[in-house]
Amino acid sequence: MKLHEIYPPQSERKKKKRRGRGPASGLGCTAGKGNKGQLARAGSGPSAGFEGGQMPLVRRLPKRGFQNLFRVQYTVINLERIVEQFPQAQEITLQDLYAIASQKRPIKILGRGEIERTLHVTAHAFSKQAMKKIEQAGGKAVALEG
Numbered sequence: 001m002k003l004h005e006i007y008p009p010q011s012e013r014k015k016k017k018r019r020g021r022g023p024a025s026g027l028g029c030t031a032g033k034g035n036k037g038q039l040a041r042a043g044s045g046p047s048a049g050f051e052g053g054q055m056p057l058v059r060r061l062p063k064r065g066f067q068n069l070f071r072v073q074y075t076v077i078n079l080e081r082i083v084e085q086f087p088q089a090q091e092i093t094l095q096d097l098y099a100i101a102s103q104k105r106p107i108k109i110l111g112r113g114e115i116e117r118t119l120h121v122t123a124h125a126f127s128k129q130a131m132k133k134i135e136q137a138g139g140k141a142v143a144l145e146g
Contacts, residue, residue, distance in 0.1 A: 111130035
């Protein structure tokens with residue numbers, strides 16, 4: 001048994017339109033493209049975003065600000081969440097943090113919350129406050145490069 005044999009059965013599958021296969025097919029002659037014109041030609045047609053000569057929406061809207069293509073977007077996790085999720089752990093690795101992260105981006109630890117025990121945390125980045133709190137509790141914050 002193969003994946004394409006499971007569902008739907010052959011009788012329930014919609015037949016593909018066979019264009020340009022003679023007048024009896026219903027889509028012969030011009031193959032449903034009408035007579036002449038840009039849309040009747042092979043491989044042609046207006047480009048995406050073309051609005052018939054009207055000023056395109058992209059050009060009508062104002063340009064605002066600056067978008068940095070090289071900006072690193074982090075998934076942020078606060079210290080209080082780490083303490084709550086890992087009550088017994090002494091060492092928290094990147095894999096542990098990805099288990100509680102909502103997105104698979106680089107992870108940054110922020111300093112909201114209190115920490116009373118020694119923790120060794122590995123992440124891509126730390127806020128100054130988070131690093132300070134971890135080190136005051138006797139732990140270590142290891143920031144990965146890249």
